[in-house]
Amino acid sequence: MRLHLSAEDQAFREEMRTFFTTQVPQRIRDVVINQEELTKEVMVEAQQILNAAGLAVPAWPEEWGGRGWTQLQRHIWHEELQLAGVPEPLAFNASMVGPVIATFGSQEIKERFLPKTANIDIWWSQGFSEPDAGSDLASLRTTAIKDGDHYVVNGQKTWTTLGQYGDWIFMLVRTNPDAPKRQQGISFLLIDMTTPGLTVRPIELIDGGFEVNEVFFDNVRVPVENLVGEENKGWDYAKFLLGNERVGIARVGSTKRHLSEVKERAKELGVFDQFAERIVELENEVLALDLTALRVAANSNEGRPDPVSSVLKIKGSVLTQAVSELAVDVEGPDALTDHQSLAYLNYRKTSIYGGSNEIQRTIIAGTILGL
Amino acid sequence: MRLHLSAEDQAFREEMRTFFTTQVPQRIRDVVINQEELTKEVMVEAQQILNAAGLAVPAWPEEWGGRGWTQLQRHIWHEELQLAGVPEPLAFNASMVGPVIATFGSQEIKERFLPKTANIDIWWSQGFSEPDAGSDLASLRTTAIKDGDHYVVNGQKTWTTLGQYGDWIFMLVRTNPDAPKRQQGISFLLIDMTTPGLTVRPIELIDGGFEVNEVFFDNVRVPVENLVGEENKGWDYAKFLLGNERVGIARVGSTKRHLSEVKERAKELGVFDQFAERIVELENEVLALDLTALRVAANSNEGRPDPVSSVLKIKGSVLTQAVSELAVDVEGPDALTDHQSLAYLNYRKTSIYGGSNEIQRTIIAGTILGL
C-alpha cells in the first residue's frame, strides 16, 4: 500500500493540471463552472484543443490517437479535466462510437471515421433507446431491411442527447426480426443525419433546456458499407459500449468541484456553520467515491470494465444529486430563480440514464453477489 | 374538523390518565419506564388491576368484559396506558386468542376460557410460526390428526413469545394435509401446555434476554372440544387475529414516552443542543404517527382493521427503533454497558415481528395501491 502517486504519475497529474488550467481558455471553463449551457461551438472548440494536444481520446488504440496510458492515468486525466471545468470530449464520439469502430470496424471504416470522430469534425448522436424500450434496450423495434446495397431504416429513437447538433448517428437496428432471441438480429449502423426521411425533434426538459431529442426514420436509405462489424452482432458491440459508458459516469471530479463551490457559496452567504455537518457528510461520501474510483482504476485489468463500476454509477449519481440539492438549500429563498435549482432538476437524470440505478442494483445483485 | 377532543372524550382521557397514574403502582410502571425486564408476576399483577377496573379487555364484546368504546376511546386508552408506563395486557390474551374465542368460539368454550383469559388466570402463548415458515405462515407443517375424541399433535412451533410462562397455547395446526390450497386444512386449536409430549425450549436473544421459545409437540393428545370454531377454518380466524395485532403495534404512546425520556437524559448529560435537530426531526415524525393513528381511529368503521394500519406498523416500528438508536447515541461511550444498548438491539425485532415491514409494504402495494 502506498499513499502518494508514483513520481511518474505525480508528474503526469501536474502535466494534466497545467495543461487544462492554462491551455483551455478560462472563458470556456467558466461556462462549465457556472453551470451555464454549453453551446455546440464551445464544446467543439474545447475538444479540438484537447485533440491537438493528444488529450481527446487517450483510451483509443494508439494508432488512432490513443496514449497507451494505465487505467490510473486515464482516471487522473478525467478527474483533472473535470476539476478544471474543461468540457469533456463528447462522450458519443470519444467513449462510445469511437471505441466500437476501433474495436470492431473494418480498416476502411476506421480510416473513414476515426480521425474526424476524435477531432469532432463529425458530431455523433446515439440512437439506442426507443419509446417503448427504456431500460429494456433489447426490445428495440427500429428496423433496417436490406434492399440491394442499402438498408432501409424505419422506426423511432428517443433520448438522443444533443441530437439537435448531430452530423451522424450510430444506431442499434433490427436487421433480423425473425431471430429466436431478442438480443439476436440487432446490428450497429452509422447514418448520416442529413439523409432524407430522418427527422429530429428536440424534447424540452423540466429545467426548460433542450438536451434530448426524438429521431424519426421514414424509409431512410443507408449504404450497406455503413454497417459496423458483422450484421446481427450489434448487441455484442452495444454491451461493449455500455460497459465503457458506465466507467466515466461517476463524475467524481465534477462533483468534487461543485461541492467546493457550494462551500465557498455558503461562506459568502454566511451559512457555512449551519450547513457544516451536511457538507462534512457529503465530503466524506465524495471521498469514498473518489477513493473507490482510484481503487478500481489502480487495480483494474486493462480492457474489461470492472463490475464495481456499478457502485461508481450508483453512488456517483446519488452524490451529483445530493450536492445539487445542497446547492439549492444553501441559496435559500433565492433558489426560486437560481440556476442551481435548474441544475438540481436536471441532475435527476443522472440516476436514470446510462443504465438506471435500478439496473445497476440488478447488476450488483446478479453479477457480483450471485443473487 | 376539530382540534380538541370532545368534552366526553376529554373526560375519558382524564379518567384513564388518572387511573393509570394513581391506581397502578409506581413500582410497576418504573419497570416499564426504565426498560427493565418485566417478570411474569408483575405483568399478572398489572393486568389484574386493570381487569378489576374493567380496563384489561375493553375491545371485547361487552358481555365478556368489553366496554363498547369507540375506536378513538380505545386509542386513547392504549396511548395513555403506554404513556403512563403501565404494562400492556398480555397481547396473546387480550388482542389475540380472546377476540378469536369471543367471535368464533362456542358458548361453552367462551365460558370456559374468556373470564380466565381476561384476568390472566390463564397465560396464553401463541403457536403460529414454524422454523420453515417465518413470514410465510400458511406453509405451516404441524399436524393434528384426529384419533377418536382427541387430536394427536406433532411438529414444532417457534418465536413463541414468553412461552416459558405459558399455561395454554393457541395453535394453528394442519388438520387436513390433503387440502388443495395451503390455506385450507388449517385449524385453530387450544392446548394445555402441561400435556405430556409438549416441551418448551427458551431461545436466548442477542440482547441476552429470553423472550421467545421453541415449542415441540411429540404425540400431544388434545381433546377435540379444544377446537375453536370449525375444523379447517383456522386460516380465517388467524387472518382476523393478525389484523387485530397490527392495530396496536404502532406503539405510539411508548415511543412518545421514550423520546421524552431521551430528551431529559440529553439535558442531564449536557448534550441537548447537540442532538436538538435530530430530536426535533423525530418529534415531528412521532407527531405524524400519533396523528395518523388518531385519524385512523377516529375515522375507522367499527370492527375491521383499516389497511392503513400497515402504515402504522411500518412507521411505528421504524420510530421505535430510531428513538432507541438516539437513546444509545445520547449515552455516548457509556452506551457500551447501558441497558439502552440492549433495548436498541432488542427493538430490531419490531420491524420483523407481527408481519415484517416487507410484508406490510406488500400489503400497501397490493391492497391499497393496487400494484
Place this chain on the structure above:
Amino acid sequence: MDFTIDAEQKALVKATRDLIGNVYDSSETRRAITKTDPGFAAWEQLAEMGLLSLPFEATPVETSLVAEELGRVIAPDPFVEAIVFAGGLVAAAGSAEQVEQLSESIADGSTLAIVAWAEPGSRWGTKASAVTFADGVLNGVKSPVVQAERADVLIVSAATADGTGLFVVRDGYELVTQRTLDGSRAAKVTFSNTPAEPLGVGGDKEAALALALDKARIAYAHEAVGSMQTCLETTVGYLKTRKQFGVPLNTFQALNFRAADMYVALELARSVITWATIVAAEETSTPEAIAAAASQAALQVSVAGRHIGQDAVQLHGGIAMTAEYSVGHHLARLTAIEHLIGDDAFHRARLAETMGDHGVLDPIG
C-alpha cells in the same frame, strides 16, 4: 379531535376540483399557460366562484381545502400568495377603511395583492431591514417577490423607528422579473422614495406578518399534499401500465415497495398538515401554537416532498424528465414551495427553540 369535513366543505372541494380540472385539463395545458403572461388562467373563475373572498369570511379549513385542490394540478394561480397570505394580512392588520377598500376588489379578482416581505439573504426572517420607511416613502430592495409584475398592490414590510411596519404600495417601484423554477415569476423589487401608506395604524407589525405567513405556510403545505397525491397516483398508474422487459413495471417488487414507501410518507405528511390547519382554525390557538404547527407542517413538506417528488421522477425514468410530462413539474413546484415557506433546516431550528419546554408533545391537548 375530528379530521372529517362537513357536507358544505365537501361541496367546496368538488366545485374547486371541477373548476380547476377544467382550466388545467392536462399537464400540457398548464405548461402552455405558464409560458404566456401572466402564467395563470383560472383567476377570474376562482373569483366568480367566490374563492378569492375566503380570507375575509372563512376559516383556514376552507382555504386549505382549496389549496390542496390547486396543488393536485399545481395550478399556477397565486391563490396562497395573494388570497391566503396578502388577503389574510390585509384582513388581520388593515384598518377598517383599508379592509373595506381592498376586500371587495381582492375578492372580485380585480386587485391582485402580493406581500413583499422576503429580503436578499434574509432566509425567511420576518424582521425587515433591507427596505426602510421614513417620511412617507420606502427605500430599498425586496427579493424574491412572487408575481410582483402582475400585482396591483404590494404589501411591503419595512424597517421603521417602531420596528417592522407594513405598507400598502400601488406604484412607483422598479422590477426585475425572472422565471422561477416552477414556471412562475418572481421579481427583485426596488423602492426609491416610493410613496407608501401604512397598513393599519402603524407601529410594529412583525407579529401580524409572522402570523399571516404561518397561516400561508399551512395553506402552501396543503398545496404540497395535493401535489404529492398526484405524484403518487401518477406513479402508481405508470407502474401498472408501462411495460419493460415484456412485463408491466409492477412486476418488479423493488419498484412497488418504493411506491408503498411514498404512500407511507404521504399519509403521515397529510396527518400533520391537516392537523396544522385545524390548529390554525381553532379560535383559542395562540400565535405560538400556530407557528409551531406551521413549522411541523413545513418540515413534513420538506422531507416528504423531496422523497415523493424525487421518487416519482425516478420510478418513471426518462419520461419524467420531459416538460411534456407532469411529475417533473410537480417536483419543481414542491421544491419551490419548500423554498417559499422555509426549508427543513429553518423549521428544525425554529422548533428546536421551544422543543425543550415540553416533555411529550401532545397535539390535541
Place this chain on the structure above:
Amino acid sequence: MDFTIDAEQKALVKATRDLIGNVYDSSETRRAITKTDPGFAAWEQLAEMGLLSLPFEATPVETSLVAEELGRVIAPDPFVEAIVFAGGLVAAAGSAEQVEQLSESIADGSTLAIVAWAEPGSRWGTKASAVTFADGVLNGVKSPVVQAERADVLIVSAATADGTGLFVVRDGYELVTQRTLDGSRAAKVTFSNTPAEPLGVGGDKEAALALALDKARIAYAHEAVGSMQTCLETTVGYLKTRKQFGVPLNTFQALNFRAADMYVALELARSVITWATIVAAEETSTPEAIAAAASQAALQVSVAGRHIGQDAVQLHGGIAMTAEYSVGHHLARLTAIEHLIGDDAFHRARLAETMGDHGVLDPIG
C-alpha cells in the same frame, strides 16, 4: 496510490484467518467463549504467531490487516485495545526502559495492557480531568475501561500540573465490571491514592494519547470492515438458500436490491478505511492528517456499520434476533466499536473544525 498488499502481507492475512477461524469456528463457539472469563481464547495463539509484537515492529498496514481478519469472526480478543492502542502508546510515549520492560511481555502475551482514558461524561475527549495525579498517586474514576478486569497493566491518563499525563499502574485500584453489549466486559475503575509511574519523561502527553487513539480508531475501523463483510456474505448466503412462500428469498427483488445497497456501502467504506491506514502508515503524515483520516474512517464505520448491521438483521428476519445466530452479534459489535471510537456526530464535528480550510479534498495530495 496503491491499495494492493504484498506477498508477505497476504501471508499474514492467511495465517491470521486460519488461526482465528480455527479458534472461533462458529458463532456458537464464540458465544460460548464470551460467556466464560475472560471472554476470549485466541490470545496465546496470537502471541505465538507474533501478532502481539506488531506495535513494536510493524506498520499500521499489518495491524489493520490483522484487525480486519479478527473482525470477520468478531473475535473477542482485545487485539486493538491492548496491542494497537496500549502497545502503540507504550511504544510511542514510553521511556526506553519502559518500552524494553513492557514490549517483551506484551508481545509474548503475558502482560495485557489497557489504556484507561475514557471518563464518565467526557464523550471521547482526550483531556483528562476525572483522574488526577499528584505526589506519585492517582485519584479519581475512569469509565468505561474495556477488559480492565483482565488487564495486567493500565495506562492511565490523568490531569497533572503540566496537562494530561500518562501513567503506568499495575495495582491498587478498584473495579466494577459490567458486560458490554457485544459480550465483552468493561469496568468503572476507581483510583484511591494509587501509586503510579509516569509513562515516559512526564509532561503533557495528550498529543501522544490522541495520536495513538486515532491509530487505534483506524484499526477498529478495519475490524468493522471485516464484520460488515461477514454481515453481507451471511445475508447473501441466507437469501440464496432460505425459502419462503415456496421459493428462495432471492426471488424477491426488493431484498436483492437491499443486499446490493449493502455491497455499495461496504465497498465505499472499505475504500476510506483502507486509505486511512495508508495515511497512518505514511511516515510523512502529520498527526493532523492522521486525525482527519481517522475521523473520515470512523464516519464510514458509523454510517455504513448501522446500515449494514441493521439490514443484515432485517433481511434475515427473526433468526437474526437469536443469540445462536451470527449477524445479531455483528450488529452488537459494530455498535460497540462505534461507541468506542466516537459516533458520527463526534467525528462530523471534529471534521467540521477544519473543513473550511480546504476547497477540494485531495486524498492523495
